[in-house]
Amino acid sequence: MLVEIGHFALVLAMLVALVQGIVPLVGASARSRALMDLAPPAALLQFGLVALAFAVFMHAHIVSDFSVRNVFENSHTAKPMLYKVTGVWGSHEGSMMLWVFMLTLFGGLVAGLGRALPASLRARTLAIQSLLGFGTLLFIIATSNPFDRLFPVPADGRDLNPLLQDPGLAFHPPFLYFGYVGFSITYSFAIAALIEGRVGAQWARWVRPWALSAWCGLTIGIAMGSWWAYYVLGWGGWWYWDPVENASFMPWLLGTALLHSAAAVEKRETLQRWTVLLAILTFGMSLIGTFLVRSGVLTSVHSFAVDPTRGVFILVLIALVIGGGLLLYALRAPGLETGNPFAPVSREGALVFNNLLLSAGMATVFIGTFYPLFAEVWSGVKLSVGPQYFDATFVPILMPAIVAMVIGPVLAWRRGHLAAAARRLAPALVGALLAPLLVAIFIRTAPPAALAGVALAVWAMLGVLTDLADRSGFVRLPLSDTWRRLRHLPRGIWGYATAHFGVGVLIAGIVVSTAWRSERIETMRAGDSLEIAGRILRFVGVTEANVANYHVERARILVERPGASPMPLYPERRWYPVARSQTTNTAIATNGFGDLYLALGDPDGQGGWVLRAYYNPLVPWIWFGAILAALGGLVSLSDRRLRIRMPAARAPVSVAARPVDS
Amino acid sequence: MTVRLLFAAVLLVMIMGPSVQAVEPSERLADPALEARARILSKELRCLVCQNQSIDESNADLAHDLRLLLRQRLVAGDSDHQVLDYLTARYGVFVLLDPPFTPVTWVLWLAPPLLVLGGGALLLLRAWRRRLDPGTPGLTQDENARAALLLGEPR
Secondary structure, three states: OHHHHHHHHHHHHHHHHHHHHHHHHHHHHOOOHHHHOOHHHHHHHHHHHHHHHHHHHHHHHHOOOOOEHHHHHHOOOOOOHHHHHHHHHOOHHHHHHHHHHHHHHHHHHHHHHOOOOOHHHHHHHHHHHHHHHHHHHHHHHHHOOOOOEOOOOOOOOOOOOHHHOOOHHHHHHHHHHHHHHHHHHHHHHHHHHHHHOOOOHHHHHHHHHHHHHHHHHHHHHHHHHHHHHHHHHOOOOOOOOOHHHHHHHHHHHHHHHHHHHHHHHHHHOOOHHHHHHHHHHHHHHHHHHHHHHHOOOOOOOOHHHHOHHHHHHHHHHHHHHHHHHHHHHHHHHHHOOOOOOOOOOOHHHHHHHHHHHHHHHHHHHHHHHHHHHHHHHHHOOOOOOOHHHHHHHHHHHHHHHHHHHHHHHHOOOOOOOHHHHHHHOHHHHHHHHHHHHHHHHHOOOOOHHHHHHHHHHHHHHHHHHHHHHHHHOOOOOOHHHHHHHHHHOOHHHHHHHHHHHHHHHHHHHHHHHHHOOEEEEEEEOOOOEEEEOOEEEEEEEEEEEEEOOEEEEEEEEEEEEOOEEEEEEOOEEEEEOOOOEEEEEOEEEEOOOEEEEEEEEEEOOOOOEEEEEEEEEOOHHHHHHHHHHHHHHHHHHOOHHHOOOOOOOOOHHHHHHOOOOO | OOHHHHHHHHOOOOOOOOOOOOOOHHHOOOOHHHHHHHHHHHHOEEOOOOOOOEOOOOOOHHHHHHHHHHHHHHHOOOOHHHHHHHHHHHHOHHHEOOOOOOHHHHHHHHHHHHHHHHHHHHHHHHHHHOOOOOOOOOOOHHHHHHHHHHOOOOO
């Protein structure tokens, strides 16, 4: 009964979405206030219905209602409760539900918070958002119904893929989807603005908080996914240039460009067309990321044959959203106002430069991901594109972007001076040149690429600090004044500083952990020991036990360092009998500057076990950096100039009261 | 099992597989220099039956066989190039994770630099066409409004 209510709510939500997708659009062009005003309550209703369906679906998982096919296929009575709840989005149907939940959540948020938006813009934005919702709901109901019943009802389920039975499942998909789907709102805003024919500073002010929120979610989501892969997969890697990773990275790159170009629209009324295009493409990449990759088209061209309706549906949806958006753009963009001019050397210039590199970087990832597919279709040659390709193409494209990322913020809007910027950044420049020199002196074998990476990381971090020192009058003024100035810097500045510093930390983590990791792979017996990164690992033995829905083999290893008491670590292997699958559970000891990483391998049948031990220096900085970047986004979001709850129609006074930008 | 599996599993392409094992101690060559070359080469070779993994990372039987084959060739005195050529002859370019520059991959390799250069040229051309006249004040609407307010002009 409850399940039918959920199913019914989902169908109802789709009908509401259809109405909300049409009536306000008509109302906006007919200038009918009544029709336009339908949008906000409809958006809230749609969200309420989807939330109800989602709750019912979650309930079915929690009570293990195996009459629901999805629960049978992805759950088991012995599965721990945490994974009964989070397993909700651990299947295709469930993740589609999470997707549409987020989509309607954003619609509901705009309906609830966007009261200050012009009525027509709000009506159109919500209508476009609702059309996206309609497409997704239709897809779910027609091809991926989560409420499909089974009869006769099986006694027990097939259990969730053990790889997913990890606390990471609780956080990674929701954040990732918050990011992916968050860009739907900027898409809807962009389409609405194209219909209205006006993209100005005000529009950018409305769009930026949404873009920023989505970007923060995506940043955290990707970082968590990478961390999860790092600790669960058992050989210490954290990024593999895998199509599924690339799928999340592409909207992130474009979303980053979008954030920055929207800032230029808001501050300088320039780059309007480019920003609208980015908004369309960013969400386009989100769609391609979730749907196309999911459809299996990348893994194998034949995956479509497995479920042709899904594949075709996905392709049509993507074509409509991206193609429709681009068509409208082609028709309407020439009519948008021309942006204010600026000199090549200016803050706008730096933003454009980095936009170019981020977009080209995105295109490179796109080509690397999809080219094998096209090549096979037209030449019949099966190609592989591995990390080596991305290291050789993507990395060099992004390196100048890191250089410019530091220079841009110290340039003036409209016309800047490189010489002045160089003077302001002199300490950072000195640091960026000295650091690799020092490294090269201490580590003679340091590869040149790693030295360049060190220089970039130091440049990015010191650049931010130098800029903050400069803005606060450090050295020039007494310390008390500096402190006062620092405290009064706008949140937007703090946001940029935190995020850019985070990028420096991230690069440091990537470079150092890639260049200087150590690895030992040995067969160990009780009493054996091996040495890695100044530590002795003593293999005590392996114990076995049955826990919840798995069987575990747990090794006990003592880590000994001179001058410290031995620390035990317990890497394990788990066998999930229902899913007939094995997972590795690594043991990681971190001190913030490096990880000792242990993974237990196969037994050799003669009392020995393969032990994989890695020491990954500075690897935690990768995630510290990503968290700092997301934190910077949140700090910017808290700037009162960027509040989601937009102030009522801006009076000229408030314009004057706005702090003057540096 | 690669990250593909993890992410893909989250995104619901469910592929069951055993836990990750990759290169085994028993496969190792006695000569550290040869073994180091083998490790580098095995990172460039795709495990053909896996999702998107090098033979260095995969525990599939085929990856194991390829790791042994690769080491046999190295012990027999093949250069890195000869090993890769040998495997390409047997399995096609699909086995190479670092795709060679051939007519089929021209677009793949040339597109990234051309995109950057082309985009850059386009931007420079645009900037040159719309050179900023140092004399123009170039205020935004907001700034005009603020200026008007500061000057006490009626709006």
